[in-house]
Amino acid sequence: MVEMMRGVSMKRKVYIILTMSLLSGLGLMVLDFLSSSRTEFRVPPGFNPTVVELSEGPRQDESVFQGELAVPSVVQFFLQSDAEGNKEIWIRSASEVLGSPTREIYMVVGEFTGSSSVSVPLFMDAGRYSVHITHEQVEGQVLIATKETALEPQEFSRLLRIHQGDLDNPPPGYAEVFSISLQGLTCQDETMHTLSLTRAQEVGLAVYTSARQGMVRLDLVGQSSSYYGLVTEESWINDQLQTTLSPGKYVFKLTCADADGEVRVYLKQ
Amino acid sequence: MIKRQFPTAAQGNAVFLFTVVITWVSSIFLQPRLGLGTNLWINEYVWILLPPLLLARLQGWSVEEVYRFKTTSRRNKLISFLSGICLWLVAVYVGTVIRIFLDARLGSLPAEAQFSPSVYQTLLTLLGMVILAPICEEILFRGLIQRAYEGYGKKRALVIAAFLFSSYHVLNGLSEVLPVSILGLGMGYLLYKTDSIASSMVFHAACNLSAIFLGGVGGLTRLQAIPAWFHLAVVGSLGVTWFLFRGLQGTPAEERSAASQAGGMSAAGAITLVLAALFLLAMGALEAAVRLGLITP
Numbered sequence: 001m002v003e004m005m006r007g008v009s010m011k012r013k014v015y016i017i018l019t020m021s022l023l024s025g026l027g028l029m030v031l032d033f034l035s036s037s038r039t040e041f042r043v044p045p046g047f048n049p050t051v052v053e054l055s056e057g058p059r060q061d062e063s064v065f066q067g068e069l070a071v072p073s074v075v076q077f078f079l080q081s082d083a084e085g086n087k088e089i090w091i092r093s094a095s096e097v098l099g100s101p102t103r104e105i106y107m108v109v110g111e112f113t114g115s116s117s118v119s120v121p122l123f124m125d126a127g128r129y130s131v132h133i134t135h136e137q138v139e140g141q142v143l144i145a146t147k148e149t150a151l152e153p154q155e156f157s158r159l160l161r162i163h164q165g166d167l168d169n170p171p172p173g174y175a176e177v178f179s180i181s182l183q184g185l186t187c188q189d190e191t192m193h194t195l196s197l198t199r200a201q202e203v204g205l206a207v208y209t210s211a212r213q214g215m216v217r218l219d220l221v222g223q224s225s226s227y228y229g230l231v232t233e234e235s236w237i238n239d240q241l242q243t244t245l246s247p248g249k250y251v252f253k254l255t256c257a258d259a260d261g262e263v264r265v266y267l268k269q
Numbered sequence: 270m271i272k273r274q275f276p277t278a279a280q281g282n283a284v285f286l287f288t289v290v291i292t293w294v295s296s297i298f299l300q301p302r303l304g305l306g307t308n309l310w311i312n313e314y315v316w317i318l319l320p321p322l323l324l325a326r327l328q329g330w331s332v333e334e335v336y337r338f339k340t341t342s343r344r345n346k347l348i349s350f351l352s353g354i355c356l357w358l359v360a361v362y363v364g365t366v367i368r369i370f371l372d373a374r375l376g377s378l379p380a381e382a383q384f385s386p387s388v389y390q391t392l393l394t395l396l397g398m399v400i401l402a403p404i405c406e407e408i409l410f411r412g413l414i415q416r417a418y419e420g421y422g423k424k425r426a427l428v429i430a431a432f433l434f435s436s437y438h439v440l441n442g443l444s445e446v447l448p449v450s451i452l453g454l455g456m457g458y459l460l461y462k463t464d465s466i467a468s469s470m471v472f473h474a475a476c477n478l479s480a481i482f483l484g485g486v487g488g489l490t491r492l493q494a495i496p497a498w499f500h501l502a503v504v505g506s507l508g509v510t511w512f513l514f515r516g517l518q519g520t521p522a523e524e525r526s527a528a529s530q531a532g533g534m535s536a537a538g539a540i541t542l543v544l545a546a547l548f549l550l551a552m553g554a555l556e557a558a559v560r561l562g563l564i565t566p
Contacts, residue, residue, distance in 0.1 A: 028306075
């Protein structure tokens with residue numbers, strides 16, 4: 001009987017814990033529902049979000065926020081919007097943006113929510129940068145999230161050399177897969193190299209171009225996934241792209257006209 | 270004379286099959302819509318906790334007696350907590366070895382998109398892991414299933430319950446099965462020795478706390494290679510666990526009387542068990558197919 005009383009006491013404790021947990025859990029669920037019903041944005045971990053309300057009125061090249069880099073850094077931008085129509089985003093840097101011919105990066109954000117987004121990493125030297133937006137007055141918001149990570153001095157030097165046209169500077173552990181001179185070459189989706197995977201594996205790609213004129217685009221095309229515009233005449237550096245590829249064949253396709261320089265591809269060993 | 274009533278293996282298997290299938294189906298629909306935390310709470314309260322409690326109510330069982338809602342000494346609770354941390358280290362070690370092996374032989378699983386859950390979903394997940402899972406899953410696996418199989422012997426029951434507990438976790442990934450079986454054996458042994466579900470609940474809570482702080486925050490569950498100190502830590506953990514278990518107070522309750530011993534398993538019990546096994550095997554095969562690139566998720 002004593003043991004049964006003890007059993008009742010323990011049962012009561014468990015039921016009390018379960019009941020109180022349920023009540024607090026329901027409260028958390030309600031709060032979560034109320035906060036998420038407002039927006040479908042999903043900010044990646046470590047990013048600082050800025051939300052621009054589009055219904056307040058149209059904006060024409062208006063600055064939404066500014067940042068200052070004390071040291072060379074990679075600034076990752078993550079953009080989403082729950083509003084219809086295109087919103088133009090300009091990122092202007094006072095200092096060099098590695099891999100870009102200009103210090104202005106232009107992006108367009110359509111209606112991207114949930115798991116869809118526009119995201120781009122920019123390697124920038126120390127200095128100020130600002131983000132500007134142009135849009136019509138519509139219902140909805142734009143999310144601009146940034147994450148700044150300082151670059152090691154050696155790493156920045158390596159990327160700077162690539163930016164200046166010396167492509168023989170892959171990340172440690174990467175080996176050249178192929179390179180092609182663009183001088184006098186005109187082609188459309190021409191196969192440069194085939195990558196065959198017998199099992200799903202994580203691959204690391206480093207793709208660079210020293211083209212400073214004409215048009216160039218390198219794509220990686222596979223059965224289940226493709227990457228278009230690994231490098232272009234306006235985006236010269238795609239450094240350490242990490243992704244998991246399913247088994248199968250992947251083809252590097254080049255499109256170019258009136259370009260100079262070369263394209264070089266490295267693969268992580 | 271008080272007639273004791275206990276669940277049968279068939280009843281345990283039926284609840285197990287129901288829980289396994291409904292958890293998977295429900296999560297597919299609800300997790301993307303409601304979030305990881307809310308989905309966890311629904312799984313624990315509705316699909317894991319409710320069936321054993323409903324079964325006890327329908328059968329007129331004493332929950333305290335059948336599911337062993339008995340207190341245990343503070344010493345036992347402390348031993349349960351500390352051994353939970355130690356065996357969790359062992360489980361993570363085994364899980365890391367298996368994960369590395371599977372990645373090398375079958376291929377990696379595609380990386381999932383990383384998004385910050387809301388602070389509310391994070392809180393729900395943490396509270397669910399630390400409070401709900403230890404209570405609800407122990408009531409199902411140690412309270413109902415281990416009790417149901419005690420007709421075949423108490424030691425055999427704890428092994429079977431641990432096996433079913435670990436096979437359920439194939440839904441979390443193939444690399445989780447063997448590590449969770451280690452933890453399941455620990456929980457089952459604690460229940461066997463102390464005759465109190467409180468011991469296994471405390472052990473379970475300690476494991477999940479370790480997963481949060483040592484695994485999540487400390488990064489132990491994201492290792493790509495096993496450092497030398499980890500080998501030593503695992504050997505030490507096993508030794509400490511053995512020593513702790515020796516210090517448990519209490520003696521196992523007697524085996525059931527011959528009258529209530531199970532004979533063979535009923536046809537219904539066998540069928541539900543086979544169905545559950547087939548379902549879980551299919552889940553494991555699905556993961557293998559994704560790793561091999563035969564299926565794109």
